[in-house]
Amino acid sequence: MPQKRPLILVTNDDGINAPGIRTLIKIMNTLGDVCVVAPDSPQSGMGHAITINDTLYCNKITVAKGSPQIEFSCSGTPVDCVKIAVNEILKRKPDLCVSGINHGSNSSINVIYSGTMSAAVEAGTQGIPSIGFSLLDYSLEADFDPTIKYVKTIAFQCLKNGLPKGVVLNVNIPKLTENEIKGFKVCRQANAHWEEKFDKRTNPLGQDYYWLTGEFVNEDKGEDTDEWALHNGYVSVVPTQFDLTAHHAIKEINSWDI
Numbered sequence: 001m002p003q004k005r006p007l008i009l010v011t012n013d014d015g016i017n018a019p020g021i022r023t024l025i026k027i028m029n030t031l032g033d034v035c036v037v038a039p040d041s042p043q044s045g046m047g048h049a050i051t052i053n054d055t056l057y058c059n060k061i062t063v064a065k066g067s068p069q070i071e072f073s074c075s076g077t078p079v080d081c082v083k084i085a086v087n088e089i090l091k092r093k094p095d096l097c098v099s100g101i102n103h104g105s106n107s108s109i110n111v112i113y114s115g116t117m118s119a120a121v122e123a124g125t126q127g128i129p130s131i132g133f134s135l136l137d138y139s140l141e142a143d144f145d146p147t148i149k150y151v152k153t154i155a156f157q158c159l160k161n162g163l164p165k166g167v168v169l170n171v172n173i174p175k176l177t178e179n180e181i182k183g184f185k186v187c188r189q190a191n192a193h194w195e196e197k198f199d200k201r202t203n204p205l206g207q208d209y210y211w212l213t214g215e216f217v218n219e220d221k222g223e224d225t226d227e228w229a230l231h232n233g234y235v236s237v238v239p240t241q242f243d244l245t246a247h248h249a250i251k252e253i254n255s256w257d258i
Contacts, residue, residue, distance in 0.1 A: 006159050029069060082097065107227055188226070
């Protein structure tokens with residue numbers, strides 16, 4: 001861990017006033033100096049989207065009087081928040097970036113849609129040790145207190161040990177009391193998918209519109225996956241890489257007549 005007090009960047013995709021990020025800020029204040037740059041409104045499901053055809057606004061705000069952290073509300077996506085924090089707001093590169101605590105799961109295939117995890121991935125591409133945290137409770141009244149012990153432990157270890165190059169952590173926490181959670185499991189991402197459906201409707205002007213719905217299907221029966229860990233009372237920790245190369249397929253594709 002750095003000898004001076006660590007600098008920690010906090011962001012999310014549920015918006016700067018979401019209960020999850022308020023809990024995360026409180027935890028990080030016990031570990032270092034905190035700067036918050038988060039969306040001014042919910043940005044769930046934005047993935048790695050960035051703003052290129054519109055202006056970005058980033059305003060310094062005070063959420064609670066006497067709070068030790070510096071906070072900025074950004075008009076952009078979670079990835080925009082990280083980019084503008086690192087390049088415009090902070091005087092030096094953060095020692096850690098944490099994103100969340102998300103309201104709902106980002107396990108398995110959900111990781112590729114997640115604004116929470118994309119913010120962490122963006123920081124990781126810039127060489128910053130990064131973690132995305134999620135709680136398996138979608139309610140705005142979700143109880144985040146049981147996450148405190150586990151979030152603090154992972155963040156502290158990340159500050160102390162760093163992360164392998166090109167790796168960020170995807171941490172999901174089951175909806176249980178602190179005493180019911182059995183501990184941590186370092187896992188692989190489960191092989192699961194969404195079977196999407198669209199609820200088609202017609203507005204008063206006769207125009208069709210759609211609501212996306214779907215069912216989550218986990219066909220992976222392995223006991224080393226994030227889905228298994230979460231369903232069995234463990235916090236899942238998945239080392240996630242942002243090099244999307246399918247290295248195992250290079251030899252096969254090279255055999256093509258191209």
